[in-house]
Amino acid sequence: MKDFIVTPWEVKGNIDYDKLVNQFGVKLLKDNDLKKLKKITGELHYFLTRKIFFAHMYFDNVLESYEKGEKIYLYTGRAPSGPVHLGHIIPWMFTKWLQDKFKASLLFQIPDEEKFLFKDNLTLEQTRKWAYENILDIIAIGFDHKKTKIFLDTDYAKTLYKHACMIAKKITVSTAKATFGFNDSNNIGEYFYTSMQSVPAFLPTIFEGKPTQCLIPCAIDQDVHFRLTRDVADKIGYPKPSTILCRFLPGLQGMQSEGKMSSSVQQTAIFTTDSPKSVKEKIMKYAFSGGQPTIEEHRKKGGNPDIDVAYQWLTFFEEDDKKLEKIYNEYKSGQMLTGELKQILIDKLNVFLARHQERREKAKDLIDKFIVE
Amino acid sequence: MKDFIVTPWEVKGNIDYDKLVNQFGVKLLKDNDLKKLKKITGELHYFLTRKIFFAHMYFDNVLESYEKGEKIYLYTGRAPSGPVHLGHIIPWMFTKWLQDKFKASLLFQIPDEEKFLFKDNLTLEQTRKWAYENILDIIAIGFDHKKTKIFLDTDYAKTLYKHACMIAKKITVSTAKATFGFNDSNNIGEYFYTSMQSVPAFLPTIFEGKPTQCLIPCAIDQDVHFRLTRDVADKIGYPKPSTILCRFLPGLQGMQSEGKMSSSVQQTAIFTTDSPKSVKEKIMKYAFSGGQPTIEEHRKKGGNPDIDVAYQWLTFFEEDDKKLEKIYNEYKSGQMLTGELKQILIDKLNVFLARHQERREKAKDLIDKFIVE
DSSP: OOSEEEETTEEEEOOOHHHHHHHHTOEEOOHHHHHHHHHHHSSOOHHHHTTSEEEEESHHHHHHHHHTTOOEEEEEEOOOSSOOBHHHHHHHHHHHHHHHHHTOEEEEEEOTTHHHHHOTTOOHHHHHHHHHHHHHHHHHTTOOGGGEEEEETTTSHHHHHHHHHHHHTTOBHHHHHHHHOOOTTSBHHHHHHHHHHHHHHHHHHHHHTSOOEEEEEEEGGGHHHHHHHHHHHHHHTOOOOEEEEEOOOOOTTOTTTOSSOOTTOGGGOOBTTOOHHHHHHHHHHHSOOOSOSSHHHHHHHOOOTTTOHHHHHHHHHOOOHHHHHHHHHHHHHTSSOHHHHHHHHHHHHHHHHHHHHHHHHHHHHHHHHHBOO | OOSEEEETTEEEEOOOHHHHHHHHTOEEOOHHHHHHHHHHHSSOOHHHHTTSEEEEESHHHHHHHHHTTOOEEEEEEOOOSSOOBHHHHHHHHHHHHHHHHHTOEEEEEEOTTHHHHHOTTOOHHHHHHHHHHHHHHHHHTTOOGGGEEEEETTTSHHHHHHHHHHHHTTOBHHHHHHHHOOOTTSBHHHHHHHHHHHHHHHHHHHHHTSOOEEEEEEEGGGHHHHHHHHHHHHHHTOOOOEEEEEOOOOOTTOTTTOSSOOTTOGGGOOBTTOOHHHHHHHHHHHSOOOSOSSHHHHHHHOOOTTTOHHHHHHHHHOOOHHHHHHHHHHHHHTSSOHHHHHHHHHHHHHHHHHHHHHHHHHHHHHHHHHBOO
16 A cells, blocks of 8 residues: 655655655665765755755765766756746756756756657647746756756757667666556557656766766656666666755645645646745645644644645745744744744745746747757 | 568568468559559559569559649658668669659658667667668669658657657557567567657658658568558548558578578678679579479479579569560570579679669769758
8 A cells, every 4th residue: 555656757645755765776865975065065055954855876976976076967857748836946956056066067858758748638839838938947047058958859859869779779668667657558659758868867978978977866756767777877888877866845735635746736836937926825825734723722832834835845945044943943832823934935935936037037038058959 | 370470570481472461451452553553654663563562552542642733752761780682672663763753752761770779789880880881772773862851760860759759659569569569578669669660651741731642662561560650640630651562572592491682691682782793603503493403304394483583583673574574484494594594684683783883882972962860
């Protein structure tokens, strides 16, 4: 009996991340790993100290190579099937931080064929439209255009397809079934797709003409693709890509009711293009509260920040540890009410989104500097 | 119990073409079909009257569209894994004739990934090298460069891959297993490949922006791919491609011992780059003879042209029906000896190859006019 499901195409239930780490065979990020990282970066992103990025595979290889003076690449992606919400940009914010700290080149894949292949009612024209919308959000994160290539799979296929074939040759249908839970009624494009997601992990080595480390910051549901990539790497003599993995930003209605924020359920998500008014309404109306039913009871018993979505979201968006601790204590003690806590989040997000939306507008003029075909 | 096997990847045994037609669910070319064709072309290629091209699917649709004044496309291909032999160029010679007669645009696919995916010991670098060698032979056939696009799948993937995904979405693993005899130990690239072979059948409609007939001249083993293509066409609202199908040029050692000429067995094949001396040696030494063990016996009983490879090859290469009939009768009566028959073939082929090799040299300067990426 499983009480949660995490695959690249479905995330459901109240996720037990410790169980997930075992199930996926990845490693928790240990204090010692963070110490080594801090030696390089000088400081640690709060996503690390708060264990939002909490697990990895072969991250030590990246640190080792970097310390030897070798070039490091980053690779992440976004499957375009709808608007970008706040959950999507968490790994991108962290990727931007890594790019700055490691002066790293970044490959940003837009697999416009992926959701098309997996969803009945989605056309390639629709995913292409979303691709361009989503790229504006990606550019708005602030990546260095001199070090960043963004590409749609279908447009960049001249570079990707031949390497995908090299990878596909090493993956049997049997392995794909065991890895992704496919069966004979899945289409042949769904089976092949994982090889397209693998390719950018090898492009650093191909571009540099020598073994080059690739670090993939992403949500933990994607690691399963890269597990296959690592098996193939062994077989074709490329370095194994490493991953650094994050939790999901919970949906507005709470961690119990859904696994992660979902673009397809309006009430669970705040989108990067939402207006301040809409942000306020959604949070006030939908954000699951850890508070008590009445003010009197709340003052007496206090709130539960650990299940309160507004508080949980602040752990993703409030950089200042001290402010966050203060909020935690005041809410837990009953001194701060749910409405007040929600208002703090609303203000925080609206400042964040105002800046993001401004950059997103400017991104329209920058798009050609980022896209490769 | 099967006494022969015909798949896109394996042709073995003494092929019963009538059985094959039933097995594949294709149609024999009837006199009435040829009559309709002749109304358009004015004459019939001897490949048709001799039933070398002998079967089809939906060929009538092509004739109908052409008669309405609509544009017709041709599509054929060559999977590059070795040198071109005489068996390969039979469908190309016929395609050239169709191009002239129908003033048709031709898409010539070089699926450089196909044999790579299906053969353990072949690299993409090797298939690419063969691709360029093979393209010289293709150009030497005399196609009109203003009406012909030749492309390698990996180089043309920007155009092909997105349409391949549209096709792949409509083909389940279960269907691919039933169609090609695959199982779970085949790799995911082998499964996906058929969608790449389907794409050029739809490119005419995509290029023209309206339903456009595509005729595929090829050997009968390839029809199985296009059976899937036709199923998908129905599902995505494209016109079904039609095929016109040929028999195999038998290998030198005869129709009983092997199914078709094979590049991997030197003694069965004559290559387009073979020297006159080599052609003579191979035919004298290896061509299976329908003659009698001794001259005396041969003079008395006569030879059997129906199993004699030299005679069979002449049905592919001697255009003149009367010359061919004379040879048939003289050999059958015992008047012509095996050595004499072989010498006729040798002379015929060496004239043919001298001209081909000259054109093949010139093709080196024409290659850029044909290739699209």
